Amino acid sequence: MNVISKEWTGPLCIVLGISALIAVALAPFGESPADGFATFLQGAFGSPQKICETLVKMCPLLFTGLAVALAFQTGAFNIGAEGQYVLGALGAVLVGSNLEGVPSWIAVPLVLAAAFIAGGIWGGLAGVLKGWRDVPEVISTIMLNFIALYWLSALIRGPLRNTVSGLPESGEIAASAELVRFVSGYRLHAGIPFGILFAALVYLLLSRTVAGYKMRAVGFNPDAAKFAGYRPGLIQASSLALSGALAGLGGGVQVAAITFNVTDNYGAGCGYTAIAVALMARLHPLAVILTAFFFGALEQGAGALQRSLGVPLAMVYIVQALVILLTLVLGFHRPGERISEAETA
Amino acid sequence: MSPGDIIEQLLHSGVGIATPLLLAALGELIAEKAGLINIGLEGKVLAGAFAAFAVVVTTGSMALGVVAGMGAGVVLAVLFGFFCINLRSDQIVTGAALNFLALGVTGLLYRTLLQGSGAATTISPFPNVEIPGLAKVPLIGPVLFNQNCLTYAAFGIAMLVAGLYWYTRLGFHVSAVGEHPRAADAAGIPVNRVRWAAILIEGVLGGIAGASLTLAFSNTFNEGMSQGRGFIALAIVLFGRWNPLGVVGAALFFGCATALQLLLQASNIDWLTNNYPYLQMLPYLLTLIVLAVASGSTRAPSGLGQHYHRE
Numbered sequence: 001m002n003v004i005s006k007e008w009t010g011p012l013c014i015v016l017g018i019s020a021l022i023a024v025a026l027a028p029f030g031e032s033p034a035d036g037f038a039t040f041l042q043g044a045f046g047s048p049q050k051i052c053e054t055l056v057k058m059c060p061l062l063f064t065g066l067a068v069a070l071a072f073q074t075g076a077f078n079i080g081a082e083g084q085y086v087l088g089a090l091g092a093v094l095v096g097s098n099l100e101g102v103p104s105w106i107a108v109p110l111v112l113a114a115a116f117i118a119g120g121i122w123g124g125l126a127g128v129l130k131g132w133r134d135v136p137e138v139i140s141t142i143m144l145n146f147i148a149l150y151w152l153s154a155l156i157r158g159p160l161r162n163t164v165s166g167l168p169e170s171g172e173i174a175a176s177a178e179l180v181r182f183v184s185g186y187r188l189h190a191g192i193p194f195g196i197l198f199a200a201l202v203y204l205l206l207s208r209t210v211a212g213y214k215m216r217a218v219g220f221n222p223d224a225a226k227f228a229g230y231r232p233g234l235i236q237a238s239s240l241a242l243s244g245a246l247a248g249l250g251g252g253v254q255v256a257a258i259t260f261n262v263t264d265n266y267g268a269g270c271g272y273t274a275i276a277v278a279l280m281a282r283l284h285p286l287a288v289i290l291t292a293f294f295f296g297a298l299e300q301g302a303g304a305l306q307r308s309l310g311v312p313l314a315m316v317y318i319v320q321a322l323v324i325l326l327t328l329v330l331g332f333h334r335p336g337e338r339i340s341e342a343e344t345a
Numbered sequence: 346m347s348p349g350d351i352i353e354q355l356l357h358s359g360v361g362i363a364t365p366l367l368l369a370a371l372g373e374l375i376a377e378k379a380g381l382i383n384i385g386l387e388g389k390v391l392a393g394a395f396a397a398f399a400v401v402v403t404t405g406s407m408a409l410g411v412v413a414g415m416g417a418g419v420v421l422a423v424l425f426g427f428f429c430i431n432l433r434s435d436q437i438v439t440g441a442a443l444n445f446l447a448l449g450v451t452g453l454l455y456r457t458l459l460q461g462s463g464a465a466t467t468i469s470p471f472p473n474v475e476i477p478g479l480a481k482v483p484l485i486g487p488v489l490f491n492q493n494c495l496t497y498a499a500f501g502i503a504m505l506v507a508g509l510y511w512y513t514r515l516g517f518h519v520s521a522v523g524e525h526p527r528a529a530d531a532a533g534i535p536v537n538r539v540r541w542a543a544i545l546i547e548g549v550l551g552g553i554a555g556a557s558l559t560l561a562f563s564n565t566f567n568e569g570m571s572q573g574r575g576f577i578a579l580a581i582v583l584f585g586r587w588n589p590l591g592v593v594g595a596a597l598f599f600g601c602a603t604a605l606q607l608l609l610q611a612s613n614i615d616w617l618t619n620n621y622p623y624l625q626m627l628p629y630l631l632t633l634i635v636l637a638v639a640s641g642s643t644r645a646p647s648g649l650g651q652h653y654h655r656e
Contacts, residue, residue, distance in 0.1 A: 077437050135636045138384055142576045143633045150626035275441055314452025321446035328434040
C-alpha cells in the first residue's frame with residue numbers, strides 16, 4: 001500500500017496542480033475560474049456521448065504513449081511517434097482501400113498489420129541509422145516526422161487523391177476493413193480495448209520476457225549490456241522499430257475506426273503529446289492507460305473551452321510542458337540517463 | 346535571366362536563409378562545447394520570432410524587436426539552465442518540454458493579443474544594405490555584401506566565436522568543461538558557471554535567430570513558424586563537426602539547398618509544381634542524409650549531456 005501511494009503521489013500532484021493552473025488561466029477569458037473549470041469538466045465528462053469522445057481522443061495517445069514509453073525504457077529517445085503514426089495510417093489506407101469484398105475477419109487484421117509494419121519500418125529507419133551510423137535518434141526521428149508529413153501531403157495530392165471528392169484526402173478503406181463500434185450513435189470502438197490489451201502486452205514484454213529484460217538492460221547501461229554479451233546497437237534498433245510499430249498501429253486503428261481515410265497533418269500532434277503521456281506515466285506501460293485518458297480528457301475539455309469561451313487550443317501545449325517539467329521537478333530520471341562521472345565512477 | 350544571374354540569385358537568397366540557421370547553430374555549438382545538448386533550441390527560435398514580431402508591431406521599433414527576441418530566448422535559457430544545471434534534470438526531456446512551452450505560449454499570445462486586437466499583421470522587414478565598394482565585386486559582392494543587418498551580424502558573430510574558440514583561454518575553458526567536467530573543475534574552472542554562461546549565450550543567439558525569421562526573412566508571424574529550424578541547427582552543429590567554421594559552411598549549405606528548393610517551386614516545371622510537397626520535404630531529407638554521412642566519423646564533446654556536481 002505504501003509503495004502504491006508513493007508511486008501515485010507524483011502524478012496526483014501533477015493533476016491537481018495542472019487543474020488549479022487551468023482554472024487560474026481561465027480568469028482572463030471572462031468567466032470565474034470555477035465556471036471555466038466546470039465548462040472544461042462538462043466538455044470532457046458531461047454526458048455518455050462526451051465520455052465516449054474522451055475515450056476516442058485517448059486511443060491514439062494510448063498507442064503513441066506506449067511507443068514512447070517502450071523506446072525510453074530502452075534508452076532510445078523516440079520523438080518520432082508523430083511520423084510513425086502517419087506512416088501507420090498510410091499503410092492502413094494503402095491496404096484497406098484494396099480490400100473491397102474481402103471478409104472482415106481477414107480485412108481488419110490485414111489493415112492493422114499493414115499499419116504495424118509501416119510504422120515499424122519508419123521507426124526502424126531511425127534505429128538502423130543509430131546502430132549503423134551513430135546518428136542521434138533525437139534528430140533523425142524529428143526529421144522523419146517532417147518527411148512523413150510532406151510525403152503524406154504529396155500522396156494525397158497525387159496517386160492517393162480522392163477521385164470522388166477531388167479534395168486533398170485519400171479515398172476510404174473498404175467497409176469490411178472498418179473496426180467494430182460497440183453502441184450505435186456513439187464512436188466508442190474496438191480500438192480502445194485493443195490498445196489496453198497492447199499496454200498489457202508491452203508491460204509483459206518488458207517485465208516478464210528475456211527480450212524485454214535485454215531491452216531494459218541496454219537502456220539502463222549500454223556499456224554493461226555490451227559486456228554481458230548483448231548487442232546494444234541491434235537491440236536499440238529493434239526497440240525503435242517496435243516502438244514505431246506501436247505508434248503506426250495507433251494510426252491504423254484511427255483510420256479503421258474513426259476517419260476511414262487520411263488527410264493533411266494526420267497526426268495532429270498526438271505523437272508529440274505522447275512524450276508527456278509517457279513521462280507522466282513514468283514510462284510504466286499500464287500507467288500509460290491512465291495518463292492517455294488524462295490527456296484525452298484534456299483535449300476534449302479544451303475543445304469545449306475553445307467553443308464556449310474562446311480559449312485557444314494552444315493551452316494544451318502549455319499543459320503538456322508543465323506536466324513534463326513537474327515530472328522533472330518530482331525527480332524523474334530516464335533509465336540510463338547520463339549522470340555525472342562522479343556518480344558512475 | 347542568364348545562368349549567371351540565376352546562380353547569383355540562388356546564392357544571395359541562400360545566404361539570407363542560412364542566417365537564422367547559423368545564429369541558432371552557433372548558440373547550440375557553444376552550449377554543446379560546454380556539455381549541454383538543448384533540443385529546446387526550436388522553442389527559442391519560435392519564441393524569439395514571436396517576441397520580436399509582437400514588439401515591432403506594438404512599438405514600431407526594429408531595434409526593440411531584436412532585443413525582445415533575445416529576451417525571449419534568454420527566458421527559455423534560464424529555465425533550461427535551472428532544470429539541467431541546478432536540478433540536474435535530463436537535458437533532452439527538458440528541451441522537449443520547453444519546445445511545448447514555447448509553442449503553447451506563442452500560440453496563446455498570438456491568438457489573444459495580435460489576432461484579437463486586429464493590429465497590423467505585417468511589418469516592413471529589415472532592408473538589404475549594400476556595403477560600399479565591396480558590393481561591386483563580381484559574384485561575391487551581390488551575394489555577400491547586399492544583405493540585411495542581421496545577416497552581417499550573424500557572420501560577424503561566427504568570426505567572433507571562432508576567434509574566441511581558437512585563440513582565448515575562455516574558449517579553452519568552455520571546451521574543457523564539455524570534454525571532461527571533472528578535470529576542468531580540478532583545474533579550477535567553475536564548471537557550472539561556464540555552463541550557465543554558455544546556455545545564456547545560446548538563449549541570446551537562438552532569440553536573434555527567431556527575430557531574423559520575422560524581422561528579416563519574412564514580414565509576419567504564424568504559429569509554429571520555426572518549422573524545425575532549431576532541430577536543423579542541431580544537425581548543422583554535428584555536420585560542422587563542432588568547429589565554428591564548419592558550422593558556417595554547414596549553415597550555408599543548408600541555406601543554399603533551401604533556396605534551390607524554393608527556386609524550383611517557383612519554376613514552371615510541371616512535375617515539380619504538381620508535387621511541391623516533395624520539394625518542401627527536401628531540407629529535412631537532406632538533413633537526414635547528411636547526418637548518415639557525417640555521423641560516425643566525428644566525435645561529440647565527451648561530456649555532452651552529462652550532469653556535473655561536486656562531491
